[in-house]
Amino acid sequence: MLLRDKVAVVTGAASAAGIGRATARRFAREGARVALLDLMECDPAAAARELGPEHVGHVCDVRDRAACGKALERVAGELGGIDILVGNAGVVFGTPLEEIDAAEYDLVMDVNLRGNFNMAQAAAPHMKSAQVKARGGGSIVMISSIAGQVGGGLFGRSHYAAAKSGIFGLAKALARELAGDGIRVNAVAPGVIDNDFTKGRMTPEDKVRIAKTVPLGRLGTPEDIADTCLYLASGLSAYVTGSVLSVNGGLHIY
Template identity: 50%
Template sequence: MLLKNQVAIITGGAGLNGLGFATARLMAEQGAKVAILDLEAADPAGAAARLGEGHLGLVADVTDKASCDAAAAQVYAHFGRIDTLVNNAGITQPVKTLEITGADYDRILNVSLRGTLYMSQAVLPTLRAQQSGSIICISSVSAQRGGGILGGPHYSAAKAGVLGLARAMAREFGPENIRVNCITPGLIGTDIIKGKLTEEKKTEIAETIPLARLGRADDIAGACVFLASPLSTYCTGITLDVNGGMLIH
């Protein structure tokens, strides 16, 4: 097993059809103890219970620094170490530039970008003390191509910010054997697109992708396991495209 005896935190991981839960499930299958962090309404404890015994679900709000610090402290108190953080929490909004309000902008950036910073800050003291660790940040192909199918410009900006933040942290903490990498998913068939695209539109989009299908949550989970595992010990500051060839550059 690739992650035996490791402890992984996954934010925004309670949605059973989402990227976070798929990642939690695969990491657990690979031997990790997993802590799922999410809002109370998402029931992170219930999601963690679905992974089997020995996992943890905690209520946390990634936009609140004190909440992030408290969650990281609880994970450390429970498991005695932290090896991997997956900054997965994020929200989207399909609006155009002139429609974005200040409240919209704050809401999108607070979850995706501020949340990535706050959770990284929360685990970094432990990773530094261990002189090891992996932080995985979920960005988006939208950050690379200047917009997506469902996300507005503020979503693209937030996810582009995640790329820059991750690279800066990779430079800063590399000497302490802490790796920081990004994954840029393409269009993934999760609840985030449910009811927003017709089957005809999905087929039309799939025909433009070299691998001729939309992504699956497990596609992203596999990339996360790779970046958390010893298979990627010489990878830091990278952007791993998982988009079926939607963006080839």
């Protein structure tokens, strides 16, 4: 049980086939009490109930700084502090440059980048508590994308690539700033994951064709990313901070 006595918050955690949901499930199996945050329409409370009575689910739009603060106050009170934050909420659009309007630009930047900033800002005071330090210190994991490494990709265009690339700078800066408080901050860059995010964007033939371009010969699964989050959230990565972990089957090796 790698996360016994730990409290973990996962954003964008209610989507049925999502990376966040798989991560919440994985953390719960390792003994963590998990708070699943998501938009109202995803019903995070129902997703938490499915995990068990010791977990909670709350509505929280990560674009809203005040809402992030309130949600984490509530979770810390309910579950006893906050040790782990996985900033997973994200949206993607494949719109070409000249067709991206201001609203779509703001949405992509605000959910993917500002959302990670808002949540880290709200989580830091809780992770600096004596209670969390005594349990081994805090860990923040931000979900970026291969699109942030290579300039977009199969689904995301310029705004998505910029937001996901921004996560690398944010994670590295916070890793420096928060290290003295025993808080580690890392980013994960998934490759092509076969789930809802990519649903409707790939035919079965596309999947076979894309899998052939991946050195490990298959698309990724939400569980591949959940396992990486578990490593970064747990004491197994006690000396790892400010890093970007590529989880892409070798699709991008650099």
